[in-house]
Amino acid sequence: MTVTAFLTDSTLCIGCKACEVACKEWNQVPGDGFIWSGNSYDNTGALGHSTWRHVKFVENGVTPGLGGNSPEAFSWGFSSDVCKHCENAGCLEACPTGAIVRTEFGGVFVQPDVCNGCGYCVVACPFGVIEKDEQDGRAFKCTFCYDRQRDGLHPACASVCPTESIKFGNLDDLRAEAHGRIEKLKSMGFDDVQLYDPVDSSVAGTHAIFIVRGDPGTYNMPPKPEVPTIYLRKGWTSAAIASGLMLAATLFAFLGGRRA
């Protein structure tokens, strides 16, 4: 089995939201309600239990030559967000039931027949992706179309993307492709393109990488995502000291009290 990944190239995205729709249709994800956010054309807000692909709409300043036919128009930035399927996944590590597993394709999958809705994965995700559906009770997120991948198909969002902004394939191939694409974009004068691929953080890389223009922070991509297991050593050391102190202090209190 190959280790698969998404490469989302925001320089090719036209903001059509076909990925959001295809994902909802294939995975039978419930609706988000009719909420008018006022944040550009984005009315789904963020990834969550009922939004597994999310197109972000960034209205950049007026950039000569990038505002379409009218030079006064601002330039658009669109980027389709998705679960990062981390190499060291906070949700997977935190899950106490073993409901969250690593698939043979390298993705992170929540088994809906095992999850009991404890909600610990929600606070363990450094990207704020997984969320508990309060009505249903369980936690949900992108499945990386595990069912489709098993049948040799591409994920629904990648299959439907009309501009090939969402590419699906072997992780290493896509990384190479991304570097080539960035070279090409730079040669065309797009100096601010960069690859969002957090390999140098404790999540040790992801199975969803992104090409974005400008600061990835504009798209709420954290510069330093950390898997929360890095805090375990500190925590358990402190808990061991705390337990020891509890026993020692109580013993001291009772022995001292007897002498008094």
Next chain:
Amino acid sequence: MSEPRQQKSDGPTNLSDLREARLEEIRQHAQRAALQPAPKLDGLTLHASPETGYYEMPILKKPQWKSEIPLYFFCGGTAGASAVIAAIAGITGSDERLARDARALAAIGGIVSPALLIADLGMPSRFLNMFRVFKFQSPMSVGSWTLMAFSSNTAAAAFLSTWQQRFSLAKPFRILQTAAQLISALTGAVVSSYTGVLVGATAIPVWNQNAAILPLHFAASGMAAAGGLLELRGHNSPALNAIGLITSLGESAVGVSIELRKNHALKPLKSGSSGWLTRIGGFFSGPLPLILRLLSFGAASNRKKKLRKIAAASAVAGSLATRFAWTHAGSVSAKDTPLLLHGASNALAQKH
């Protein structure tokens, strides 16, 4: 548009020149337009930028735990510490009546705690899935197993002790009782402190920036609540007063360390509603009982009892408020997008 068409007959060289000229015109128009600042709409200031992130939307999801979870932190912490008091009061043989009440408090907490946890689950019917696997890297898994061992052993210890007092116990049962009491005390200490690890090992900044303090803090808080409840039950024991003194001293130190550390991630503990709750909880857990207990040393017997009872009630209330304060602070902290984008030091520089 009509201009190039008219010139078409003049030949292709001229046409390409015209195209270049037109392109230059467009470029100059675009440059002029770009120099004009983009129109600013007051009241509609939300936008996407590297400083504020994507429309100031939170990067992290806030905890979806209901009030059962902070209540469990209180209940479990109290029960665990009570089991420690029961075992040590029993072993040292200093106060059998106190040991009995502490065992009962631990047993009640050991029943209420799992009930609270199950009530908070999205699918309570699947609570047994917690015991499908044991994962050391998941504090929730370690905690579930420890709590199960704690609850069952504490209930067994309380039952066997009551049986022994009413009737008598055969030797194998007395060994069983001692073993249950020991396991109850050891797991109790873990139950009191692991909730700090659970909260610390998350993506929430205000929690993970206190990963080293939280287990100590929660253990002290549980200890203070257990001692306080036993004092309110009517035990006027110097040992319980000593526990009250030690824990209120510890809680004061935690409060001072929070106030003194200049980490932007700690902002939810110092400002807003979560800040107020933290400070109120901290005051009732730390300085207030500490002062009351110190005053009680010089007081007459009647006043001494009264002061210690007020200190005990204050510590119990403080412990409860503290658990809610930390949970609330976590929800506030999850919304701090600038902190996650720029790190603690830069976010601080930006705010001031």
